[in-house]
Amino acid sequence: MFEAVELGHRIGAGRYARELPPLRADLIAAQLQLIRTRPFSVVIILAGMDGAGKGDSVNVLNEWLDPRHVQTYAPAESLARDGDRPPMWRYWGALPAKGEIAIFFDDLYSGPIRQRVYGHVGNSELDQALERNLRFEKMLVAEGVLVLKIWLHLSRKDQKKRFCQLEQAAATRWRVTAEDWHNHEHYQDFHRIAERALRQTSTAEAPWTLIEGSDRHYRELTLGQTLLQALRQRLEAGEARHVVNVTVPPRLPRLDDRNLLRALDLGRDLAKADYDRQLAHWQGRLSRLSRKKGFARLSLVVVFEGNDAAGKGGAIRRVTRALDARRYRVVPVGAPTDEEAARPYLWRFWRQLPTRGRLVLFDRSWYGRVLVERVEGLCEPVDWLRAYGEINDFEEQLVRHQCLVVKFWLAIDADEQLRRFRQREAVPFKQFKITAEDWRNRDRWPLYEEAVCDMVERTSSDIAPWVLVEANSKRYARIKILKTLCQRIAAALRQQRTPEAPARWSS
Amino acid sequence: MFEAVELGHRIGAGRYARELPPLRADLIAAQLQLIRTRPFSVVIILAGMDGAGKGDSVNVLNEWLDPRHVQTYAPAESLARDGDRPPMWRYWGALPAKGEIAIFFDDLYSGPIRQRVYGHVGNSELDQALERNLRFEKMLVAEGVLVLKIWLHLSRKDQKKRFCQLEQAAATRWRVTAEDWHNHEHYQDFHRIAERALRQTSTAEAPWTLIEGSDRHYRELTLGQTLLQALRQRLEAGEARHVVNVTVPPRLPRLDDRNLLRALDLGRDLAKADYDRQLAHWQGRLSRLSRKKGFARLSLVVVFEGNDAAGKGGAIRRVTRALDARRYRVVPVGAPTDEEAARPYLWRFWRQLPTRGRLVLFDRSWYGRVLVERVEGLCEPVDWLRAYGEINDFEEQLVRHQCLVVKFWLAIDADEQLRRFRQREAVPFKQFKITAEDWRNRDRWPLYEEAVCDMVERTSSDIAPWVLVEANSKRYARIKILKTLCQRIAAALRQQRTPEAPARWSS
Known part of the structure; x- marks a missing residue:
């Protein structure tokens, strides 16, 4: 050569x-x-x-x-x-x-x-x-x-x-x-x-x-x-990109009504007293886990995705209350700044990664590309199709580097969403949470459902699995999230004690 | 209380x-x-x-x-x-x-x-x-x-x-x-x-x-x-800022023609052979100084300001050639990005600061506020007037933190500038360096001169003095810059050996 x-x-x-x-x-x-x-x-x-x-x-x-x-x-x-x-x-x-x-x-x-x-x-x-x-x-x-x-x-x-x-x-x-x-x-x-x-x-x-x-x-x-x-x-060549013969595979219509989301039992609930008891228990446990010595060698990335009004914000606050404010950061993901828009898609997420001993909670995330951008046509099919691979690669690099990746999809059904939208509109200090866009997204419910199912299918790996959270009951959802986080962290800390542990955690 | x-x-x-x-x-x-x-x-x-x-x-x-x-x-x-x-x-x-x-x-x-x-x-x-x-x-x-x-x-x-x-x-x-x-x-x-x-x-x-x-x-x-x-x-109150009774002091017209810049002997020059010899000498010395063990505990911020066409870029390249590319970064200062424009003025410079053992060379700098922004009216007088104090404060924080701050003003006279503008226009690959803006700035020569003199007067401190560089001769200017850098670094390294050295270097 x-x-x-x-x-x-x-x-x-x-x-x-x-x-x-x-x-x-x-x-x-x-x-x-x-x-x-x-x-x-x-x-x-x-x-x-x-x-x-x-x-x-x-x-x-x-x-x-x-x-x-x-x-x-x-x-x-x-x-x-x-x-x-x-x-x-x-x-x-x-x-x-x-x-x-x-x-x-x-x-x-x-x-x-x-x-x-x-x-x-x-x-x-x-x-x-x-x-x-x-x-x-x-x-x-x-x-x-x-x-x-x-x-x-x-x-x-x-x-x-x-x-x-x-x-x-x-x-x-x-x-x-x-x-x-x-x-x-x-x-x-x-x-x-x-x-x-x-x-x-x-x-x-x-x-x-x-x-x-x-x-x-x-x-x-x-x-x-x-x-x-x-x-x-x-x-x-102008703006035309150097795309070498990318064929978008044909997409089969689903043959029946079954899918991951519909298989969830959204009726799960928790009584108030039970919720209060469990909330204190898991918050206490999360607090103690995050103060353990071994935690200083881990970092933690938590992704919150879900339907509009599924309760992401409330769930995030229940998590952060258990944490030392010096250790976590909540990153809300909205429109990119011009510095972000001028660079490859994942750049804005790389720049937010936590150092060791820290947590970053993403309120929406890089999955926007295969959810809203796909459904609303904000990027080409070839872009969101390659995003699955790039995202898996990104998360694998995190996991290899002792960063625990926990991903929650908060699922509610269309009736519950409607109820919450109406409720938000009725309370003055909640009106800001509901916009014309939310109503528009609702009309595309089946398209979003399909995108979510594809996303879970293609990006739920054993190193960074999706956790589907039945969120019609906010209480049930919050406890499931706290509990899952505790279990994942505890497992990662146990794994540390094994010398030369492979950089993998099963859920 | x-x-x-x-x-x-x-x-x-x-x-x-x-x-x-x-x-x-x-x-x-x-x-x-x-x-x-x-x-x-x-x-x-x-x-x-x-x-x-x-x-x-x-x-x-x-x-x-x-x-x-x-x-x-x-x-x-x-x-x-x-x-x-x-x-x-x-x-x-x-x-x-x-x-x-x-x-x-x-x-x-x-x-x-x-x-x-x-x-x-x-x-x-x-x-x-x-x-x-x-x-x-x-x-x-x-x-x-x-x-x-x-x-x-x-x-x-x-x-x-x-x-x-x-x-x-x-x-x-x-x-x-x-x-x-x-x-x-x-x-x-x-x-x-x-x-x-x-x-x-x-x-x-x-x-x-x-x-x-x-x-x-x-x-x-x-x-x-x-x-x-x-x-x-x-x-x-709208966009009106919370400005508490700031009175802009009256500005006296200068009473004679003398000023710092006119006092410079711009006729200084170096013969080619002498230049070649000295260039090799000082580049070698700079290279060795930057590899010394003590340098890992310093950081270095170098500011290049000067008239248009004064030779900042060429001088910077003569410096960086002596440095390991892994240790320095050149930061050109142009229009701010939207992330920068939405925050206090000095934010964009704080984000570029070097870690220990590194150098950052600013091609134009935070002094833009008291130069171009002042002269072109891009900010209010009250803004550039307070900038002197803020800049001194900024540089003091750097110096206290074992960061050596070296500031060069490359001075040429109006005739030399005109000669260089014409030369640039004549060489195809240099034409890009000369724009309508450069000609416009030239018309405001006296205003810029006044701004430079004020700047040096108010921001040349013994911890971060301005070095005025006679730059009609590029050779003379480049050697003076390299030599000054070497001397300042050597002095800082010597100071380290004094235990509990005060965070000051005299020039």
């Missing part, structure tokens, strides 16, 4: 001086169009061998482009605050808004490759990291992001030559470190493992571009041309 | 049941108007004695109001990631957007008071913390935020009674902790120190409201009424 970039590509000073100015003019023109029209964002993943000019490439890109719209993101390998959240959290945080360019510098791939070379991880962990990158890139491409993966290469001989050159001149001596020479000794391992990694991750959506790095002129012009062509192609 | 709230205020169940529903209706109506029209944001600072119902108050506010627009912010006392940035960073991060309500729960004041009670800090440190809070509140009020400071009080006798009551019922026993009883033993100290703290911080802009907390009915109705009246008053 690397043969073609160990050929000694070279471009003379004359040709470089001739070709660079028009290239720069074209590049800046393309970028200005990008900034002005904001049709998409660009992520450049830059990796390669030591000494192949990765740092220099970042510099020239910043020189050629308007650097106010280019952000370089190069995470330090160990940051205390990163360790608190799943590894991909930092890349999500660094995603550019539409019109902007981000350079992800030498970590997404070089990190895992280096760890493999030095034997800190095995092949399966390397594969896992690569798979994780691929899913991330696939999501980006599906969200319309232009993803460019560039590998700067250097043969063993050229690497040595480069280091020696830098060391000879006083002006550049500081740029070669002991680590560079140490890596050079392992060149063959880097070569072998990188080749395998690149082969595995060169996909149709986001292929690698290999560039030989030994000659500065060749490297710079090739890099510039690569970026220019990619920008132009996408700008000409 | 507390006498009036140890009287045993009480409201019967009948009156409570009568008065609560209309109060709730009025509160939610006022909040809906706030959400719809977004004229300002609300910060409720909630503090008080243990057992006085702080937690319950948060709960009822969430029940009475639309909780999707109420965020409770209760920082845990020690968070690793908070320690990386100045203490007020977390409160800045939690500031609500216009239309939103934030409850700052029991830490801004209770934290310092508790530390004083247990002798962890002395009176002067307590005063310092209180002063810091006052400046923060003053800034919020000036930015149009409605600030409500509420202290829930309880006499010693009532506190004991409250804890005993909670412990007797199985349902609430979990709510009383050993720490609560421990604090109770120190009640008199809490009383004395809190009284002093409240006296000191009850200002005209943000006075304390004391509420006796022993009777739930009395407490809730008083809290609700307090919030309602404050909301109504501000909503009726």
Whole structure:
């Protein structure tokens, strides 16, 4: 794979001086169009061998482009605050808004490759990291992001030559470190493992571009041309996204009236005295569980979804009353801000994730995409269809990172909803809870029902199962929610005591 | 001070049941108007004695109001990631957007008071913390935020009674902790120190409201009424801000032609060979300094301001080339996003602060307020006049927190600017750098000059001095910048070796 970039590509000073100015003019023109029209964002993943000019490439890109719209993101390998959240959290945080360019510098791939070379991880962990990158890139491409993966290469001989050159001149001596020479000794391992990694991750959506790095002129012009062509192609395509033959599978009409929701026994209820007793019991238990020492190593994401007027707010308050205000946050999910709307869908949820020892309660959530956005036609079928996979992937990353994910669907029937709507309209301080939109949603009851059933079917996993809550009785629903939370937390704490526990909790 | 709230205020169940529903209706109506029209944001600072119902108050506010627009912010006392940035960073991060309500729960004041009670800090440190809070509140009020400071009080006798009551019922026993009883033993100290703290911080802009907390009915109705009246008053006032008699001092015309900028010797230059040699020297030195062990305990904020076309971008690139891409971030400052525009002016800069061991380079900065915003009339005189004090305060917080603040003004003269504008227009890939706005700004040269001189006069402190850079020669400017950075970092590293070094660096 690397043969073609160990050929000694070279471009003379004359040709470089001739070709660079028009290239720069074209590049800046393309970028200005990008900034002005904001049709998409660009992520450049830059990796390669030591000494192949990765740092220099970042510099020239910043020189050629308007650097106010280019952000370089190069995470330090160990940051205390990163360790608190799943590894991909930092890349999500660094995603550019539409019109902007981000350079992800030498970590997404070089990190895992280096760890493999030095034997800190095995092949399966390397594969896992690569798979994780691929899913991330696939999501980006599906969200319309232009993803460019560039590998700067250097043969063993050229690497040595480069280091020696830098060391000879006083002006550049500081740029070669002991680590560079140490890596050079392992060149063959880097070569072998990188080749395998690149082969595995060169996909149709986001292929690698290999560039030989030994000659500065060749490297710079090739890099510039690569970026220019990619920008132009996408700008000409307009807002049309790079969707490769996505066929939406035909949807069968349901053959009978049975479904998950209708199978629920919504008649379940609790007497007032029983409710009061159980409420105190489970709130006390939840409070004690959240103060246990082991809880400091967990984090907890709780999702509340449900029909309009199903009682999400009231249930959330019964939970938070048992918690120390310093430990939880309630995140209501409404219309996205412009910073959120300019980035891939899940960005706004990644930015809300709790650190260890904390809870975040989502009042509505990322499931909006497969519920309201699907039913109201706010996104294309291809978008909500891929959302199931992206959501499962998102939740799996949380669970792997010792984050407990608990998801509640609060179900009421149409009669109960009508009763509550009317009741809300009758009480002055509750009128705000009921809007024209709520009545409109009611008309689409069957469509929402279908969307909920699909959602549960496709996203209820054993690591993050849906809990369907019979919510015609608020008392019954609140107790079920508190009890479930306690049981899930207790199970997770027990699991901690097993050394090397797999990152899974069954419900 | 507390006498009036140890009287045993009480409201019967009948009156409570009568008065609560209309109060709730009025509160939610006022909040809906706030959400719809977004004229300002609300910060409720909630503090008080243990057992006085702080937690319950948060709960009822969430029940009475639309909780999707109420965020409770209760920082845990020690968070690793908070320690990386100045203490007020977390409160800045939690500031609500216009239309939103934030409850700052029991830490801004209770934290310092508790530390004083247990002798962890002395009176002067307590005063310092209180002063810091006052400046923060003053800034919020000036930015149009409605600030409500509420202290829930309880006499010693009532506190004991409250804890005993909670412990007797199985349902609430979990709510009383050993720490609560421990604090109770120190009640008199809490009383004395809190009284002093409240006296000191009850200002005209943000006075304390004391509420006796022993009777739930009395407490809730008083809290609700307090919030309602404050909301109504501000909503009726419309967008008009709560500006208390700010007189803009008359501005004397300058009596001669001398000023800081004209005193600069812009003829300074460097020969190419000398430049190349010095560039390599200082880049190498900067690289080594940034890798020193002590640097991991510093953070570094570098501000680049200057005339249009003064060479900020080129200077920044000469600096970043010497740095590990994993350690620095360049923040270009342009138009604010909607999340930024909805919050106090400095919010967007607080969110960009570096953690320890990192550098952030601002390409333009918070000084925009006293430069372009002043000259172009984008804010009121009263806004940019107060900005000097707020900026000094901001930078002082940074410096106190071992963050080195280095500020460069790149000065060129009008002839040199014209030459560069024309040059930019002649080179295709530089044309984007020159816009109609640049030509417009040029017409206002004297106004900008005056603004720059005022800025330097009012914000060049010995802890964060301005460095005026003669930039007619790009070479001279770049070397001066690199050299200054190296010297400031070296001085800061030396200072670290002095134990208990005062948080100051002289330039």
